[in-house]
Amino acid sequence: MITLDADWLAEHPLPEIEAETDKNARGRVLIAGGSRTVPGALALTGEAAFRAGAGKVQLATVDPAALPLGIAMPEAAVFGLPANEDGEIAAEAASKLLELLQACDTLVLGPGMGPQSAATPIVQRLLDENERRRTILLDAAAIGGARDCAAAVRTHAGRIVLTPHPxxxxxxxxxxxxxxxDGPEALARSAAERFGTIVLLKRAETWIAAPGEQVLRYEGGGPGLATAGSGDVLAGILGGLLSRGAEPRVAAAWAVWLHGESGRRRAAASGKIGFLARELLGEIPRLFTAD
Structure with a gap:
């Protein structure tokens, strides 16, 4: 086990952003999720992706939530997806997502999706039909959709990240x-080996496992991060870093650190609990240049 700290990050830097870059070269992220009851989750994830340096963000959510989401986040392109009777994303959405992915580098699937969504058939189709050159982050309900797809996940050669809470x-x-x-390190390692990819186990501390690598442990950003929407922010940071071309294990480590240290800064400014997930967002860009 290795402690994830500033020294480790210095030895594993993120890809440089050139002065002459444009928004397409900075990274293009497609974020899909949300529901009728959690329509704002993607706003947190999308802004976090931008704050982590992504150049373009597309948001895909259930049709009833698409227009308000676009108004709330004018920087992003927003697309409506078919919803089922529970107000969750329906299985038919997979075709639209595959189409949208043609113009993106990274997919983040899951923020704001609930257990009544068609996560499993969507994940299965995306794993089977998406080109292997893209990176994929499976979060929230989409993680359960991957349970019986270990063989399909392995075909993506470590370009998928799973971000489960307990x-x-x-x-x-x-x-x-x-x-x-009782055994988070061993369990994270076992999951990484089973699925052949990056597994980020979120607890008070976070464990990052990758096949053939030592497990990374981040001590945590404090109890204030245990609040609704915090995981959506983490997913957006990680999606943004993946779209910039960071190797998945390095992107996962940086995302965990940026998220945790944002929590530490908010706690120092306003108290260790009671701050909102959206208040983390402004801290992210400053941490890239922190001493």
């Missing part, structure tokens, strides 16, 4: 809660 890890691995509580 409950999602139980679902993904078919284990019990005690295993997540």
């Amino acid at each position: 409950g999602e890890m139980v679902q993904l691995m078919g284990c019990d809660e005690a295993e997540v509580r």
